[in-house]
Amino acid sequence: xxxxxxxxxxxxxxxxxxxxxxxxxxxxxxxxxxxxxxxxxxxxxxxxxxxxxxxxxxxxxxxxxxxxxxxxxxxxxxxxxxxxxxxxxxxxxxxxxxxxxxxxxxxxxxxxxxxxxxxxxxxxxxxxxxxxxxxxxxxxxxxxxxxxxxxxxxxxxxxxxxxxxxxxxxxxxxxxxxxxxxxxxxxxxxxxxxxxxxxxxxxxxxxxxxxxxxxxxxxxxxxxxxxxx
Amino acid sequence: xxxxxxxxxxxxxxxxxxxxxxxxxxxxxxxxxxxxxxxxxxxxxxxxxxxxxxxxxxxxxxxxxxxxxxxxxxxxxxxxxxxxxxxxxxxxxxxxxxxxxxxxxxxxxxxxxxxxxxxxxxxxxxxxxxxxxxxxxxxxxxxxxxxxxxxxxxxxxxxxxxxxxxxxxxxxxxxxxxxxxxxxxxxxxxxxxxxxxxxxxxxxxxxxxxxxxxxxxxxxxxxxxxxxxxxxxxxxxxxxxxxxxxxxxxxxxxxxxxxxxxxxxxxxxxxxxxxxxxxxxxxxxxxxxxxxxxxxxxxxxxxxxxxxxxxxxxxxxxxxxxxxxxxxxxxxxxxxxxxxxxxxxxxxxxxxxxxxxxxxxxxxxxxxxxxxxxxxxxxxxxxxxxxxxxxxxxxxxxxxxxxxxxxxxxxxxxxxxxxxxxxxxxxxxxxxxxxxxxxxxxxxxxxxxxxxxxxx
Numbered sequence: 001x002x003x004x005x006x007x008x009x010x011x012x013x014x015x016x017x018x019x020x021x022x023x024x025x026x027x028x029x030x031x032x033x034x035x036x037x038x039x040x041x042x043x044x045x046x047x048x049x050x051x052x053x054x055x056x057x058x059x060x061x062x063x064x065x066x067x068x069x070x071x072x073x074x075x076x077x078x079x080x081x082x083x084x085x086x087x088x089x090x091x092x093x094x095x096x097x098x099x100x101x102x103x104x105x106x107x108x109x110x111x112x113x114x115x116x117x118x119x120x121x122x123x124x125x126x127x128x129x130x131x132x133x134x135x136x137x138x139x140x141x142x143x144x145x146x147x148x149x150x151x152x153x154x155x156x157x158x159x160x161x162x163x164x165x166x167x168x169x170x171x172x173x174x175x176x177x178x179x180x181x182x183x184x185x186x187x188x189x190x191x192x193x194x195x196x197x198x199x200x201x202x203x204x205x206x207x208x209x210x211x212x213x214x215x216x217x218x219x220x221x222x223x224x225x226x227x228x229x
Numbered sequence: 230x231x232x233x234x235x236x237x238x239x240x241x242x243x244x245x246x247x248x249x250x251x252x253x254x255x256x257x258x259x260x261x262x263x264x265x266x267x268x269x270x271x272x273x274x275x276x277x278x279x280x281x282x283x284x285x286x287x288x289x290x291x292x293x294x295x296x297x298x299x300x301x302x303x304x305x306x307x308x309x310x311x312x313x314x315x316x317x318x319x320x321x322x323x324x325x326x327x328x329x330x331x332x333x334x335x336x337x338x339x340x341x342x343x344x345x346x347x348x349x350x351x352x353x354x355x356x357x358x359x360x361x362x363x364x365x366x367x368x369x370x371x372x373x374x375x376x377x378x379x380x381x382x383x384x385x386x387x388x389x390x391x392x393x394x395x396x397x398x399x400x401x402x403x404x405x406x407x408x409x410x411x412x413x414x415x416x417x418x419x420x421x422x423x424x425x426x427x428x429x430x431x432x433x434x435x436x437x438x439x440x441x442x443x444x445x446x447x448x449x450x451x452x453x454x455x456x457x458x459x460x461x462x463x464x465x466x467x468x469x470x471x472x473x474x475x476x477x478x479x480x481x482x483x484x485x486x487x488x489x490x491x492x493x494x495x496x497x498x499x500x501x502x503x504x505x506x507x508x509x510x511x512x513x514x515x516x517x518x519x520x521x522x523x524x525x526x527x528x529x530x531x532x533x534x535x536x537x538x539x540x541x542x543x544x545x546x547x548x549x550x551x552x553x554x555x556x557x558x559x560x561x562x563x564x565x566x567x568x569x570x571x572x573x574x575x576x577x578x579x580x581x582x583x584x585x586x587x588x589x590x591x592x593x594x595x596x597x598x599x600x601x602x603x604x605x606x607x608x609x610x611x612x613x614x615x616x617x618x619x620x621x622x623x624x625x626x627x628x629x630x631x632x633x634x635x636x637x638x639x640x641x642x643x644x645x646x647x648x649x650x651x652x653x654x655x656x657x658x659x660x661x662x663x664x665x666x667x668x669x670x671x672x673x674x675x676x677x678x679x680x681x682x683x684x685x
Contacts (some may be wrong), residue, residue, distance in 0.1 A: 010470055015479035022486065080471040084527050102509055103473035107480050168485055170499060172506055180573065182510070183547045183581045183640075217495040219485060 006036035019105035033057030067094035130212035148200035467516035521650035554592035
């Protein structure tokens, strides 16, 4: 996957590039709008990550130029402008997705994968990661020979972790995504929920294997791919 | 207005009685002095009676006394004229009380009152000639009464009409003159932080007001600039903070991913990450507040089932807060036209406040009901301490209750001030009340369909 990153802030570009490369993507970085336009026109990239406030030519202008020329490369707009109006303008001009700053790199990776259709887990009803199979229609989870139907919250938590295997999600991220909480409810609800998934999927038979949901004390939760491999 | 009429009536009556009193005296004096003049003119010593009468008639013919009925009685001195009329003889014998006026204004004359039979007479006598002039007091009274009749009519009808006309004229004049003042007042009343950018539409009809409106316009401009600056400041600050926050968050996430799981460095980075999240949260809230202040908060309105949203929250709360007793009374199927994200924030803010400021083993009570076209949502909880003026201070920005500091509760004191703005853009109200039992209740009321949807 060849990603073109057009972003003028080098410190943002550096972690985005690193994050994307770590996710197995090839990244080319350009720090201004005019060179960015040239690069997009060559159409050698699978996807463009585009900042809005750029020197030379801003992101909206760039979109306005390339879409009428028939360049259909998927474009994800990154912007500190988060107003509904800005988002709508972005989509109107032909952006495929809009991610507000500050963003989680994992979110960006997930959206790139989703747009490129490379991540089957985003679109399929049944998918497997690290030995766990999850059915999105029935909320049924299987691990080794144990299977269980999960509650809505349990399902959402597992689904969230399985979308970005290996990535460590913080408690706050999980609370926000699964419970839609923007605050800390001062409880160990995430832990309780993870424990319940674990209990449902661990039986006498498979108890010797390492369960792929890893909780890292003080850091967060993730699907551990190493244990499985 | 009523006061004005009462004043008119009082002034009319006072005027009537006072002027009647003074005018009666004046008339009396005028009659007397007129009589004196007649006598002076016809004072030739040996004037025959008839000639005297002719002279007297002529004398008064050209004076204002002509209007008095011809009821004078002239009496010659009995000493000089032997054939005095019987009436004159009667007069001579009548008991005339001559007034002894000190410093008599007219020398050589005496003034007096005579009563002959039932009739009262005003009498004037020239001492040297002993001639007298008498006027029937009833006649005088009659003519003065006639005068009063005219005067009363003037007082009762003309004066109030004049007063009313004056009132009307001054009313019109005042409103014409004060028109610019009124329009300035109305314009200033409409002025708020939301429309400071519009120039004052005050037309000064008179050049005296021109300077006045210019001063206001200048003031408005200055106010607008300072408002703009303070709004831009928090809006710009939030935008500018986003870039470094993005960098910080990105690199921290990267670091966490790279470091060995559970290592102290990774834990430390997560700690930093959490603080970055907190900064991001404050930044977003400040931006929201500054948008609300400058009325540029864009709403993404949609119809939601608010009963379901609150029920879900209650369900979560029952699961999350095992140490608190969660009760609720939620009317089902209430649909609200609102900005979903903002309303989630509102409800969560109220909920987390109820958790943060609760007693160790306290309770939270949620209530939601529909009243006519509005919803009423309330969250109540007991609390440790109710500070003075909590209902006012709780909505101040960055205000945090004391227990938040002592118990190290996570938060930054923007929650309720954000709630007030959120509910404001939904045309509703939010109130906080604390009773003697230290139970705090926050109540939100809002129309289910905002008025601007009705009309536009």
